[in-house]
Amino acid sequence: MLVSNRLSLILLIFCGVFGAETDEIKTISVKTGDSVVLHTGVCEINREKQILWLFGAEDPDTLIAEIYKLSISIYDTYEGLKDRLQMDQQTGSLTIRNITTSHSGLYTAQIMNSMTTFKRFSVMVYDGGFSSAVMCSAENGPEVSLSWFKGRERLNQTSSPDLSVTLSLPLEIKDRNNDVFHCVAANPVSNKTTQFSFQEHCPLNTDSSHSCGFTEAVIRLVISALVGVATVAMLFYDVRS
Structure with missing residues (x-):
């Protein structure tokens, strides 16, 4: 038994x-x-x-x-x-x-x-051609939002009233370019930013191949907000046909 x-x-x-x-x-x-x-x-x-x-x-x-x-x-x-x-x-x-x-x-x-x-x-x-995705996530809290920006242009945003979930926001990038993208986690009194660019995170090797491959590179920041400490993680995926 x-x-x-x-x-x-x-x-x-x-x-x-x-x-x-x-x-x-x-x-x-x-x-x-x-x-x-x-x-x-x-x-x-x-x-x-x-x-x-x-x-x-x-x-x-x-x-x-x-x-x-x-x-x-x-x-x-x-x-x-x-x-x-x-x-x-x-x-x-x-x-x-x-x-x-x-x-x-x-x-x-x-x-x-x-x-x-x-x-x-x-x-x-x-769609089978060159395409990349960056996933930004942050611990949720009261009135916390997560946004992706290119310059001053907001590309997308998410928030959730369910404080038990982790906020997560993907950004799809169709072309390898010189742009710098910023992920911002914010509440009404504070914010924290992490950024992504191909030049910084996935520079080309001398043989002109991508150095990232299909593995994830993680960047972590700590945000001090009203509700305490939240962690922002950025995961990069490089997808090639």
């Missing part, structure tokens, strides 16, 4: 019954036309478990699929996604087929049973 209980405990841990980390976002990079599978980490769904899949370009707030009482529903709530989605009835994992650049963004699985846990994915879709 003791051995059986231990095996059951191990199985529960591997299946994520005790909850997934809610502040970690997994970044996935794919090309247009590919298929991508977003895994829930659930081993098997029972009739009482409900899983919601949410999507948003900058904030996952649109319901696109769900499973409840073993019944799957796929919703036509975002352009061109419904016919590309497939949900696994046993695990609730989501497959996106023939993906396009318009489907880049944040996907969240909200897994509800006796407790609610989350799995979060940032999906970057590229």
Whole structure:
């Protein structure tokens, strides 16, 4: 009986019954036309478990699929996604087929049973030519926002009232150029900036190949804000066909 209980405990841990980390976002990079599978980490769904899949370009707030009482529903709530989605009835994992650049963004699985846990994915879709993405993230707090700038032009911005999540904001760069991009984490009384440029982070080698490759380079800053200390991390991904 003791051995059986231990095996059951191990199985529960591997299946994520005790909850997934809610502040970690997994970044996935794919090309247009590919298929991508977003895994829930659930081993098997029972009739009482409900899983919601949410999507948003900058904030996952649109319901696109769900499973409840073993019944799957796929919703036509975002352009061109419904016919590309497939949900696994046993695990609730989501497959996106023939993906396009318009489907880049944040996907969240909200897994509800006796407790609610989350799995979060940032999906970057590229058209096959040169394209790069920089991911900037910061610990959330009251009235904290995260923005990308090129010069004084704000390129995108995100914020969330859910203080338990980590703010994350991707920036897609179509061409290798000399521009300097700034990521700014700010609240009403303070802000902190980190920057990205190809010259600084990914200079060309003498053989004219990129030095970054498909690995991530991490730059960390510390922000002292009203709510305490927040960490800003910048992850760079270089995607080549």
